[in-house]
Amino acid sequence: MPSSAPTHEDPRAILAAGKMGGRQILAVALCTILNALDGFDVLSISFASPGIAAEWGIGRGALGIVLSMELIGMAVGSVVLGNVADRIGRRKTILGALVVMGVGMFLATLSTDLTTLSIYRLFTGLGIGGMLAATNAVVAEFSNARLKSMSVAIMAAGYPVGAIVGGSIASALLASTGDWRSVFYFGIVASALMLPVVWFLLPESVGYLVQARPHGALEKINDTMRKLGHRTVPNLPPASADEPKTSVKQLFSGRLARITILLTLAYFAHIMTFYFILKWVPKIVVDMGYAPSAAGGVLVWANVGGLIGSVVLSLLSLRIPTRTLVLGSMVLSTVAVIIFGTGADGLTMLSLMSALAGFFTNAGVVGLYALIAHGFPSAVRAGGTGFVIGVGRGGAALGPVVAGFLFEAGLGLLGVAIAMGLGSLIGAICLLGLKQSDEAAL
Incomplete structure (x- = not known):
C-alpha cells in the first residue's frame, strides 16, 4: 500500500507551507535579541568615546580612527563569516560570533592606548558582521513563506532597539560609575548570557542541513522538525543539479x-x-x-x-x-x-x-x-x-x-x-x- 507522503518530501517545503509554531517564533525572537546586541555593540564605542578622549587626552581626529575600525571589521566579518556559516552551519557561526564579540569587549577594557583599542574594536567588528549574516539566514530558514519578509524585518528591528535600550543602560552606567569601561563590561555580560541561550534553544536550520548534508543529516533534520512541531521525512530530498x-x-x-x-x-x-x-x-x-x-x-x-x-x-x-x-x-x-x-x-x-x-x-x-x-x-x-x-x-x-x-x-x-x-x-x-x-x- 503506497505511503500517503512522497518518498523524497523536502522538509524545507514543509516549513515553507506550514504554520509557524512556537519554536520557530522563538528562533526569530532569539535572532532579534542577537541583532539588538549587535546594535548595542556597534554604538558602545560611541558611548565610551568621550571618556576615552578625556582619559587619554586624544583629539577628535585620532578618536575617529577608533570609530572607523569597527566598521571595517564588520565588513570583513560579514563576508568571511557569512561564507563560513554556509560551510559549517548557522548555529556554530552565531556561537563563534558571540565569543568574538565578548572577547573583543573584554580586551577593550584592558587597552591603554589608541593602537591596541583600534585592533580590539576591529576584532569585535568581525563578530558583529558575522552575527548579522548568520541571523538573517536563520530567520529566513525558520520562517514560512508567508511570514518570511515580516520575520526578517522584525529581526532587523532589533538593531535600533539595541541602540535605544543599550544606549539608555550605557548612559546610566556612565553616570553611576564615571568609567567608560563600564559600557564594555555590560557588553561582556550580555554576550556571555546569550551563549547558553543559543546553545540550548536555537537548533541548526533545516535549510542548512538539507544543502550541506553533514553526517547524520536526516536524523538531525527530523529531530529539528519534531521540535518545530512538523512531520518528519523518510529520506533526504535528492540534491538539485541547479x-x-x-x-x-x-x-x-x-x-x-x-x-x-x-x-x-x-x-x-x-x-x-x-x-x-x-x-x-x-x-x-x-x-x-x-x-x-x-x-x-x-x-x-x-x-x-x-x-x-x-x-x-x-x-x-x-x-x-x-x-x-x-x-x-x-x-x-x-x-x-x-x-x-x-x-x-x-x-x-x-x-x-x-x-x-x-x-x-x-x-x-x-x-x-x-x-x-x-x-x-x-x-x-x-x-x-x-x-x-x-x-x-x-x-x-x-x-x-x-x-x-x-x-x-x-x-x-x-x-x-x-x-x-x-x-x-x-x-x-x-x-x-x-x-x-x-x-x-x-
Whole structure:
C-alpha cells in the first residue's frame, strides 16, 4: 500500500507551507535579541568615546580612527563569516560570533592606548558582521513563506532597539560609575548570557542541513522538525543539479550574478544615506546652537523613527510585495532627508524631522534584508547576505566622510542633505533591475 507522503518530501517545503509554531517564533525572537546586541555593540564605542578622549587626552581626529575600525571589521566579518556559516552551519557561526564579540569587549577594557583599542574594536567588528549574516539566514530558514519578509524585518528591528535600550543602560552606567569601561563590561555580560541561550534553544536550520548534508543529516533534520512541531521525512530530498555550491564565486555565476550585484549596489548607496543621518545629526544640531545633550535626544528620535519604520514595513509585507515597499521607502527616504536639510526652528521640529528620516531610511534597510533573504538559496544564503552587507558597509563608512568633505567645501545643510539623500534614490534605481522571479523564496 503506497505511503500517503512522497518518498523524497523536502522538509524545507514543509516549513515553507506550514504554520509557524512556537519554536520557530522563538528562533526569530532569539535572532532579534542577537541583532539588538549587535546594535548595542556597534554604538558602545560611541558611548565610551568621550571618556576615552578625556582619559587619554586624544583629539577628535585620532578618536575617529577608533570609530572607523569597527566598521571595517564588520565588513570583513560579514563576508568571511557569512561564507563560513554556509560551510559549517548557522548555529556554530552565531556561537563563534558571540565569543568574538565578548572577547573583543573584554580586551577593550584592558587597552591603554589608541593602537591596541583600534585592533580590539576591529576584532569585535568581525563578530558583529558575522552575527548579522548568520541571523538573517536563520530567520529566513525558520520562517514560512508567508511570514518570511515580516520575520526578517522584525529581526532587523532589533538593531535600533539595541541602540535605544543599550544606549539608555550605557548612559546610566556612565553616570553611576564615571568609567567608560563600564559600557564594555555590560557588553561582556550580555554576550556571555546569550551563549547558553543559543546553545540550548536555537537548533541548526533545516535549510542548512538539507544543502550541506553533514553526517547524520536526516536524523538531525527530523529531530529539528519534531521540535518545530512538523512531520518528519523518510529520506533526504535528492540534491538539485541547479543548487549552487557553497562559495563566493557562485554568487557571480548565472542568475545569482545579477542579484548579487544589484543588491550590493542598492545596499551600498542606501546605507550612505542611512549613516549620514545616524552620524551627522548630533553635530548638525549642536552647530545650530543646541547643547550636546539635546542633540543626543534628536538622535534617539531618529532611532525611534527607524524602529517604527521597520515594524510598519514588516506588517505591510503581509499584503504588499517587499520590493514595492523597499522602492517606496527609498524614494521617500530621499524626500525625508532633504526635508531634514531645510532645517527647523525648535528641538521638537528637529526631532520630528529626524524621526521621519529615520523611519524611511531604516525601513529601506530592513526591507533590503528581506530581499536578500528571498534572493539567495540556502547553499549561499549566509554567504550572499554577508557579501552584500560586507561590501555595502563601505557605504556606511563612506557616507559620513563624503558628507564631511561636502560641509568643508562650503555646501550648506540643504545642499549636503540633497547630495546624501540621492543615495537612497540610486539604491531604488538599482532595485528596478531585479526581476519578479528574483524575489521568490528559495
